[in-house]
Amino acid sequence: MEVCVVYQSFRVLVINPGSTSTKIGVFDDEICIFQKTIRHQAQELQQYNRVIDQYDFRKKVILENLDYEGINISKLHAVCGRGGLLKPIEGGTYLVNDDMLYDLKVGLNGEHASNLGGILSYEIAYGLNIPAYIVDPVVVDELEEVARFSGVPDIPRKSIFHALNQKAVARKASTELGKSYQELCMIVTHMGGGITVGAHRHGRVVDVNNGLHGDGPFSPERAGTVPAGDLVQLCYSGELYRDEVMKKLVGEGGLMAYLGTTDAMEVEKRIEKGDKFTEQVYEAMAYQISKEIGAMAAVLEGNVDAVVLTGGLAYSKLLIHMITKRVKWVADILTYPGENELEALNEGVLRVLREEEQSKVYPHN
Ligand SMILES: Nc1ncnc2c1ncn2[C@@H]1O[C@H](COP(=O)(O)OP(=O)(O)OP(=O)(O)O)[C@@H](O)[C@H]1O
Ligand SMILES: CCCC(=O)O
Known part of the structure; x- marks a missing residue:
């Protein structure tokens, strides 16, 4: 039949x-x-x-x-x-x-x-x-409890990140590696207007920087982690309104603050023309991203199957090169430029x- x-x-x-x-x-x-x-x-x-x-x-x-x-x-x-x-x-x-x-x-x-x-x-x-x-x-x-401690009990660390794209590319990378997402440990870095670096252990993001509210590497439009004491001083200086301080952290921080643009392609044009300060700022962003990847390697106790780079900035060969030279010891690096939301x-x-x-x-x- x-x-x-x-x-x-x-x-x-x-x-x-x-x-x-x-x-x-x-x-x-x-x-x-x-x-x-x-x-x-x-x-x-x-x-x-x-x-x-x-x-x-x-x-x-x-x-x-x-x-x-x-x-x-x-x-x-x-x-x-x-x-x-x-x-x-x-x-x-x-x-x-x-x-x-x-x-x-x-x-x-x-x-x-x-x-x-x-x-x-x-x-x-x-x-x-x-x-x-x-x-x-x-x-x-999906943070592990140990990842929630900030050092100030009133301010626990929070998980706010590009979860949709990070998990989608983590699944894609798993397929490429011939295993399921649940079998692997990966560090996934979404690099867009904001930048988030997640430690994915067996399908759960057990640690990640809060990409929205000032934590982790600086990005095209965000400040990332800033020296806390100096930030408190700035808040109480009487010179800025609350919204103005928030804008320094989100919207007008990072590349925007140093270079007046959030556009990495424009940044790279300036570097090609020999602008040394711009190169230093771009290198600093790559340095901070690499440091966060290194931190997540420690979170995963060195058991990392792949470092995955994604988001609009992953189109940039220069930025990928700057990051790769610092983190290639962690694991193989897979890139998925853009976002597939x-x-x-x-x-x-x-x-x-x-x-x-x-x-x-x-x-x-
Ligand atoms: N081909 C490229 N080469 C270099 N940089 C690029 C390229 N395409 C886009 N970018 C850069 O990627 C960044 C924007 O990335 P993306 O489009 O992922 O961000 P978004 O969607 O605005 O923000 P988010 O991803 O944080 O939600 C910008 O700095 C942009 O200049
Ligand atoms: C980090 C959360 C997503 C965003 O960038 O807005």
């Missing part, structure tokens, strides 16, 4: 809201049939006081774009958004529930464009009677729809 296996195919809409753009993609299984970065004018967004107030505007723009492309949303099986500053939770795919919606709407852990991801996906999915998910939000917290959202949903993984439940207060 012939057995006929019916293969179920899934169509998923994924939404990644950024500070100046909304990236959307529609996937048929692993195949991306439509992808677009919708850029928003500063004036369009400035009229909203809070990120959350942009919700109606972004939803309308997403639906208009899908309609224009002739994508029939009634054929969707699920919608997935990038998750925001929620309660700390372990990595995975979460069904959007009422508790999550509440926390995203009130901005429980602060304002971040990704807070809109869960809300937009829920609202679009609700009208279609299909599930809405988020995958690996920036608050994924739309693919990563889709893959997270497919694992659940195909029942390879169960969706997780966002905790009640």
Whole structure:
């Protein structure tokens, strides 16, 4: 007797809201049939006081774009958004529930464009009677207890990082190494506007710098760790408002503070023209990234299967060279330039729809 296996195919809409753009993609299984970065004018967004107030505007723009492309949303099986500053939770795919919606709407852990991801996906999915998910939000917290000590009990270390892209490339690297993510120990470094370096031990990120709130290497737009006592002095100098100090740490720190640009390609042009100070600053960023990788090698007790470099800066051969020369002793270095966040959202949903993984439940207060 012939057995006929019916293969179920899934169509998923994924939404990644950024500070100046909304990236959307529609996937048929692993195949991306439509992808677009919708850029928003500063004036369009400035009229909203809070990120959350942009919700109606972004939803309308997403639906208009899908309609224009002739994508029939009634054929969707699920919608997935990038998750925001929620309660700390372990990595995975979460069904959007009422508790999550509440926390995203009130901005429980602060304002971040990704807070809109869960809300937009829920609202679009609700009208279609299909599930809405988020995958690996920036608050994924799998830290070991020892990693939470900061030296000041009132200020425990927090896990806020590029969880979605770090975990996606860690899985990709595992496939390349012929093992599962759970079998390996890797140091994954996401180098974008912010930089985060995670120690991935058997599928869990047991230590990572808090890339959003001033910790770790400096980056194109962030200061990273700064001397704490001097920062306190600055805060109480009476010369700066709170927002101005925060901007020095996030937004106008790092390359921006030293060189007046966050664009590494522009930085490299200046280096090519012989600008020695620019070269020194770039080298310092590579030095700090390398130091953080070395620290994570200690976290993993030297058992490191690969050092993985990703994010926009991983396109830079010069930066990769500067880092490689300092950390090649740790393990083989694999590079995955750019970020694959739309693919990563889709893959997270497919694992659940195909029942390879169960969706997780966002905790009640
Ligand atoms: N081909 C390239 N060569 C060198 N640098 C590049 C290249 N492409 C992008 N970059 C640099 O990568 C950085 C931005 O990376 P990316 O696009 O990952 O950041 P983002 O998405 O804005 O922020 P984040 O990744 O922190 O969320 C910028 O400094 C940019 O100049
Ligand atoms: C570090 C968390 C993601 C971001 O850069 O905003």
